[in-house]
Each structure stands twice: as C-alpha cells, then as structure tokens.
C-alpha cells in the first residue's frame with residue numbers, strides 16, 4: 443500500500459493524493475495551486491496516469507481541493523468523483539465559476555501580451571473550459587455522511603463531518619490487503635468547534651495512518667470577543683455617522699456566516715432596520731445550496747419544521763435582507779438611500795462587484811470597509827487593510843477616507859488547539875501521522891508539539907513524496 447503526496451505539501455493549496463492499495467488506485471482531492479510560485483503546477487502533466495485511477499474522493503468543495511478536476515477530465519479522466527451531497531452542489535458552482543475565470547483570464551492575457559509584445563509561458567489556452575467543468579460535474583456521485591462506500595472488494599471509504607464548510611468531510615478509508623486490515627484517515631480541512639451554522643468536527647478513535655492539514659498549526663485564533671458584538675459596534679457606529687458598511691467576502695461559507703450573524707442582530711433589534719444586501723451571483727447560488735441542504739447544518743440552524751414556517755435555513759433570512767444576483771439589481775443599489783450593509787465578492791477585492799462598491803464608498807468619511815477574510819499579500823484588500831491613503835481601482839486613484847475595520851474570529855479552519863482536539867479521541871497512536879496543507883514552518887511547529895505531547899511519529903512530506911504504508 444502506497445500513498446503519493448501530490449500537492450499542499452509544505453504549502454497550503456493544491457491538495458492532491460493518490461492511494462495505491464488492494465489493486466486499486468484512488469485519488470483524494472485534486473485542488474488548484476493558488477500561490478503564485480506554484481501556479482505552473484496547474485499546467486504540468488499530472489503526476490498520475492489518469493486512465494488508471496479507479497475513483498476520486500473529494501473531501502470538500504473549496505477550489506484548492508476540487509479546482510483541478512476539470513483539467514483532469516479534459517485530459518481523459520472519467521472515474522467516479524465521490525463526495526457528500528452538499529459538496530456535490532457546491533463543487534459544481536465552484537468548478538463552473540473557475541472555468542469562467544480561466545477563460546476570461548486567458549483571453550485577457552492574450553490581449554495584454556499582444557500589446558506588450560510578450561509571450562505566455564503556458565500559452566493562451568484556458569486551463570479548462572465550461573464544457574470541461576460540466577463534464578467533471580457529470581462524474582460526481584453524491585453520497586451521505588457515515589455510509590460506507592465500497593470501492594471494490596477490499597476497500598471502503600466513509601465520509602465524516604469535518605466542521606470546515608457545508609458538506610466538508612474527513613474520509614476514513616478501510617483497506618483489506620493480504621489479509622490485513624488497515625485504516626487511513628484523510629482529514630481534508632478541519633474546522634472550529636461551536637460555530638453557529640456548521641456542525642462540530644466529528645472525532646475518530648483509531649487509525650493506522652493519518653494525513654492531517656496544518657494551516658494554523660502554529661497559531662491559536664485571537665479571541666476578539668463575540669462576532670455579534672464586533673459587528674453590532676461596526677454597524678451602529680457607521681449608521682450613526684450616516685454611511686454604508688461595505689464587506690468584501692468569500693462567496694462560500696463566509697458570506698452565509700455573515701448573513702447569519704447580521705440576521706441575529708436584526709432580529710434582536712441590536713441594529714436598526716436597514717437594508718442588508720448580499721450582492722454576488724455566486725454567493726446567491728451558494729446560499730440556495732445552504733437552504734437546500736439545511737439538514738446538514740448545525741442543529742440550531744436547521745430547517746424550520748413549524749407548519750407555515752419557511753423552507754430551508756430560516757436563520758439565513760430576515761426582514762431587510764436581500765440576495766442580489768442580476769447586474770441591474772446590483773447597479774440599482776447605487777441609488778438606494780442608506781444606511782446599507784453591502785456584502786460582495788471577491789473577498790480580497792481582486793475583482794468582481796466589490797470593486798464597484800469600493801469606488802463609491804472608499805472616499806466617503808462616513809462609510810466603513812470591514813475586512814472579514816485573510817487578505818493575501820499584494821491584493822487590493824491587503825493594501826486597503828494595511829491603511830493605504832490612496833488606492834487605484836479600475837485605473838483611477840481614490841483617496842481612502844472611509845473607516846477601515848477588521849472582524850476577527852470567522853476562520854473556517856481550526857487552530858492548533860482544534861487540530862489537537864480532533865486527534866484527541868485516537869487513543870492508540872497511529873503508525874504515522876503526516877502533516878500537509880500548511881506552510882513548512884507551521885507544519886513543523888505542529889509536528890514538534892505532537893511528537894512531544896503525544897509521542898507519535900510525525901512527518902511533513904515533500905511534494906511528490908511516495909510512502910509505503912505497511
């Protein structure tokens with residue numbers, strides 16, 4: 443039995459593994475590499491013979507876990523893609539959106555390079571197209587949590603809640619090889635406990651081998667007080683000043699969490715009756731998936747069972763809240779009288795409708811821009827968040843007069859203590875724990891903590907390492 447590490451090794455994107463066991467070849471995740479210095483891997487020949495793969499198990503729908511599937515399909519991959527019901531719907535939205543971006547980027551690059559007399563390293567063909575993404579979607583076979591899925595006579599895979607985003611799973615793979623029974627647990631991404639919308643991560647009590655993410659392996663989340671209190675302060679302060687609240691957000695998960703928290707404040711009259719808009723076609727589609735699969739949400743957020751009660755997750759509906767999808771409805775927000783709360787994507791302000799809202803609001807002294815997601819180096823969001831006095835948006839300079847605020851505590855990833863808690867029910871040490879999906883520093887720091895605290899064997903594999911699992 444062999445495990446190939448094919449991405450998210452000593453970095454955080456491009457999750458991809460190949461398991462060879464009991465005569466089968468099974469991939470786990472196939473994500474896009476998003477850090478600039480690793481992006482060329484997206485174009486390389488895949489390090490796996492795609493025709494020989496029997497199945498792909500998908501832990502969850504984030505782009506860094508599913509974003510290269512259409513590329514594999516373009517190259518001839520045709521095995522079933524097995525994932526939990528909500529992840530099937532979310533992966534469809536995310537892969538189709540990514541295809542659109544790939545096509546637009548390729549076109550834009552060609553135009554720009556023609557002007558500049560440059561030549562692109564990987565040519566001008568999009569990484570994949572909408573058709574490739576649609577073909578990938580057709581291969582998805584949704585399953586439920588906790589139902590063992592048979593992958594031939596000797597292997598079963600069971601998906602368990604990992605508490606990261608809607609439908610996110612860790613996968614327990616049981617293998618019977620040469621009369622010996624082995625269990626491999628693949629963590630996917632592990633979330634935090636006690637989140638309002640998403641269930642707590644489930645625990646497991648034994649495994650021979652564990653592969654675990656380590657995104658926040660060397661950090662604990664700063665406690666900045668309850669999210670509701672932070673948000674209430676920001677919104678009330680902005681309303682008093684007469685401005686609007688603008689929140690750049692991810693379309694998946696973060697947007698729905700914000701809707702939940704603002705809804706709680708509105709229902710409890712902790713903020714005045716004002717218009718609250720989620721202005722993003724993708725976030726609108728994702729919110730509908732939350733309604734459709736609300737039975738997968740945390741107990742307090744599930745469908746309202748009362749007669750006459752709403753259909754779907756009522757915690758994602760409240761008076762004054764509207765989903766905005768059509769372009770003309772987005773433009774119509776410009777003429778609405780404030781104060782308003784407008785959530786829009788992209789979360790790091792690198793594109794999309796948020797840029798239009800920023801242009802209108804960023805120079806207003808009475809408005810507030812609220813950062814709720816991590817802002818990567820070099821993004822417009824990072825520049826504003828760092829306190830720039832002037833920023834360039836759509837080719838024009840804008841003075842930054844708006845108040846800049848940060849909302850802490852909304853991470854979808856567990857911190858070091860959450861990761862240790864996730865392992866805590868495993869009473870007998872595994873033969874080996876592999877740490878992936880984290881920068882080398884964080885993964886190694888976590889490796890030291892686990893070795894010292896639990897006395898387990900821990901390693902941090904390199905890209906394309908292959909290990910024999912005995």
Ligand SMILES: [Zn+2]
Pocket residue numbers: 502504507606631
């Ligand atoms: Zn994730």
